[in-house]
Amino acid sequence: MPAATRVDTPGPRVPPRSGRPAYDNGPVTTPGDATLTRPDGLTSAEVADRVARGAVNRLSERTSRSIGEIVRANVLTRFNAILGALFVLVMVTGSFADGLFGIVLVVNSAIGIVQEYLAKRKLDQLALLNAPTTRVLRDGEVRVVATTEVVQDDLIELRTGDEVPADGVLIASAGLELNEANLTGESDPVPHAEGDEIMSGTSVVAGSGRYHAQQVGADAYVNRIAADARKFTRTRSEIQESINTLLRYITWVIVGALPIAIWSQWRTVGDQGWREVVIRSAAGVVGLVPEGLVLLTSVAFLLSAVQLTRRNVLVQQLPAVEGLARVDVVCLDKTGTLTAGEIAFEDAHALEGQDADEIRCALGALADDPNANGTLTAVAAVVGPPGWERTQTIPFNSSRKWSAACFAGRSTWVLGAPEVLLAADPQPSPPEVLDRIRAQVAELADSGRRVVLLARSEAHLTDATLPADLTPAALVTLTEQVRPDAKDTLAYFAEQDVAIKVISGDNPVTVASVGRTVGLDVGEPVDARTLPDDEDALREVLATHTVFGRVTPEQKRAFVHALQADGHVVAMTGDGVNDALALKDADIGVAMGNGAQATKAVAELVLLDGRFSHLPDVLAEGRRVIGNVERVANLFVAKNAMSLVAILAAALIAVPFPFLPRHLTLVSAVTIGIPAFFLALGPNQRRYLPGFLGRILRFAVPSGAVAGVAVITAYLLAGSSYGVPRDQFADRCAVEAGAKTVTDVACWQTGSGATITLLTVFFWILVVLARPFRLWKGVLVGAMVGLAVVAFVWPFAARFFNLDAPLPLVWQSLAIGAAGAAVVEVVYRLSPSVRQAHHLRD
Known part of the structure; x- marks a missing residue:
């Protein structure tokens, strides 16, 4: 058989240059053909036959969820189920304006579906363009095909850096060595000679070879073992873990608060009919549901990933955007990263x-x-x-x-x-x-x-x-x-307090020279061959040195482990097969687009054009996501805390829940929903601080509780001077069957006073969370205040939302709201970690 060619696209075979060893194919038995002996591989007709039989190397991994899964994930949620049930009950009462939250529910789900679908299309296209490829011989030509298009009995050519795509037996080997750590846990390269069986999931670290694919797709060994290191592992996301924890808390709060709300409202407004009980109870429970929190978190991740694709960064796992923002040590391989490679x-x-x-x-x-x-x-x-x-x-x-x-x-x-x-x-x-x-x-x-x-x-x-x-x-x-951009990139990391460790297989003196060229304070370079194997001793060396030369692949991996054991969040960049194990074990693996397939396969981020200078963009995106999601999470949790306090207080003192659902829809829209959307997508250069969930609970829960107490206070004071006497409420203010609103404006006044107070407190929470202020934030808050005022002064809006507030009631409610806002400011100033997070923002 002719020697292995260096052809990377379909074309005629190239004769071997002098001195190259020739491959000699003998008879090979495979499950597909009993006597497949041709040295030129399968014909196009044979490939088509195997595709028709399903003998294709298609794997179950996908770059994103299917459309059906996207719809289910955005529609069939526990909170959508709660809000959907409440929406149906409110619709049964005939008070359609109070069912406005149902429209918000539909819009939220629709936005989530559309955003994820658009992101899916973009990411799937990029993943397809950057999918792993395999060299096969077909019709006498060396062709490069997608790994998923390899068929049973294909004659596969392996070179250094390739992943083995299917199981088979070598028919030729020229010093072929495989890294089988994914299968055995042993990182030492294993030599393979003609006649040796090789497994998918391994990678070529030296030499070359050819073999026929025997087991492909689901039958391949790598897809049949449970503990395969090649198996997909999800990047840890503090945001997603915290949000999930928060949602579990809120679910249990809703389970406990729902019967309390129904019981208390039956006691207080039961004489006005079941419709009033349903409406008031629904208002309390709706306030406990963070209907937009998961949506905005997902949208923030997705849009960040899509934004990075425009900068030639392929995000293979969405949480990796956040993960790089948490990184405080970046391990760089000199060749291909600091240098052009x-x-x-x-x-x-x-x-x-x-x-x-x-x-x-x-x-x-x-x-x-x-x-x-x-x-x-x-x-x-x-x-x-x-x-x-x-x-x-x-x-x-x-x-x-x-x-x-x-x-x-x-x-x-x-x-x-x-x-x-x-x-x-x-x-x-x-x-x-x-x-x-x-x-x-x-x-x-x-x-x-x-x-x-x-x-x-x-x-x-x-x-x-x-x-x-x-x-x-x-x-x-x-x-x-x-690289001309390396110096500026490293300077950026230094400004952001991200430590740099240059880890290279080259001479440490040479590596140090390159480090000085790009502005690093290299100190004394370390020859890795002198380093101890003990992890504690290695941690001490890593803490005091920057440049390491003559580092083996096993040591790169050990470096990552030692830094992680020292409490660091580690990113590892690389382009060669010798970097694959370290990239796999790092918190965030970053592969160069021109790197080996085995390296790109295990990385969370791929720099498609190989430019190291994109990493600051990723870091900035991650920080924007973390900072902005924390902002909006505070808004949603504060609303939940307010609703819980209001429900419990109303039950304790036996008064109706202060709001109708339409009131909370208005407040949520202008102080949470619309501002949160813009804040979640706006710029934010806040540095990462651990303790995401803790900071939210320390600020949002007491602030929301303050808002709940202020609301009950405003409701009670308004009821003593305004509105309708309790003995007349059933006759003048009850919701009739089919009625869209209550026409007696006096019935609206107590709820209007409570709404003004709640708006005041929550606008101040919004102001606190938007710090430091920028012009666009001022315009945003001003526009939301304007919308709230319009809801009170525009007759149509006032009737729709059941709002009526005489001027004295306005001033009274604003004063109570201002007092609540002052307490919120005190809560903020007494929370050092929250203030520190704000001082580090954009």
Whole structure:
């Protein structure tokens, strides 16, 4: 069979370059065809046949919910059920104006459905564009297809960085090594030879190979094991956890308050008929339902994700937007993050006694590799192949940090990290020669160059073990281009008190040089090979140092664990397979769009254009979501607390609930619903502070209780001087069957007074939560006050909402509301954590 090609799009097969090992396919038995022996893979007709049979590698994971699930999630909720039942009961009374909250219920659900559907379309399109792909041979051509389009018996080609998409048996291997940590928990690469069985869910860390897909889709091993590390894990969201906890509390409050509300209203207004009892009880319970809180939280997440897609950031899990805002340590891989990720060959410095021409030929021969790593690819761009015949390949591995090749009639050549090759035992070169070489390496690395050592041996390698006669031959220097936006990005993180840890597999001196270029205070760089395995000792080193070089993939993972154990929220960026495990275990994994598929598969965020400078945008979006959701949650919880206090107080002193449902609809609209929508989507640069739920409860519950006490006070005082005497209320103010409103305006006055007081207190809560003030916030609050005034002074609106307040009653109710607002201000000032959160806002 011809050698593996480097074709990434459908097209004619390319003959192998000199020195490349050829694959030789023998007969392979698969479940699909008993004697599939063709070396050119399936034909298009055979692929179509397998698709028709369902033998396709389609997985159950989806990028978003289906339309049906979106509708159910936004409609079939416990609070919608409560509000829906109350709406039906109020409609039965004939008081349609008091059922206005039902319209709000429908609008909220509709907005949630539409917003999530639009976001779903956008995210699904992006996920499709960035879906994992697999190389297959079909009709004699190497083609790149979506992993989900792989069919049973497909001939699959694997290269470094690829994920194994299906189960099968290798028919060819060129130094293939797989990371099987997802299946076994062991992170050491496992070599695989021809005839070995390989499993889906693993990834290629070195070498290349070909095999026929035997088990695909649901039959693949990775989809049949329960404890698979590749299994989807949801990013932790403090907001969602807190909101869910809050909703559980509120549900139990409603369960306890509902019978109290019905009983107390039956006692106080039962003589006016069952309709009045239903309306007053419904008003109390409606106030306990945070009908828009979940909607606005979801909308904030979704719109943030869509906004980030416009900046080439794919959010694979919505809570990741919030998660990055909680991050206080970012671990960066130098290559591909601080630098452009593409290195250029600069020169080969022949060591004493070595022939420069032979060294250049050796570099060209090493680079003439179908599975060349980044270093050899850079060399191949400058140095052509000399035509040597390759007889053995030891592919590069990030753990051992070297690669090698044997050539017929010539020396074996090894290329790798100088520290590793110079430490080979035994070492034939004299110690003083090794010291001079180390000094040259340090000098070149100090200048910011990347340095690798080329060494030779006369031994023929049979495995990944350095030969005993390894002799240094040349120092190869490469240069990296620092990203132009890296310095500003790191400066932004420094301003936001986010610590930076540069973790690289390169020479620590080289990494430190790049760090200084981008403005980092690098301190003393650390060679990771000297680090202890003990986590406590590692935590101490990480706390005092910034730059780490020669870090292995296992150590990157250990770094993440150690930082998390020290109480940090960790983000990890990377683009290579060696970063995949660390990205998986970090709180937030950020992959580069040009990175390996295995890396992108486990990341929560993918920077589609590979620009590290997008991270401040994500951080800002996350902070906006956290700060704004906290604002609106305070508004909703304060209303819930007010309603509970009013229900309990009305039951205790045996008075009607102060409001009709239409009153609370008005108050909710102008002090909570409309402002919350704008506040949830507005700018907010508040830094993250832990304790989301605690701050809400410390401010919203006492503030809402203050509002409830003020409302009952205003209602009682209004009833003593205004309105209709209690003995006439049943005759003049009861709701008749089919009546849309009560025509005697005197019946409206006590509730109007309570509504004015509630508006006053809640407008002040809104002012507190909108701090620090900006012009747009002032306009928003002013517009809401204007709408409230219109509801009282416009005859049509006043009749619709049953509002009538003589001027003395207005002043009386405003005074009580002002007193309540003053207490709210005291509550705010006595809550240091709440004030601190406000001082850090936009």
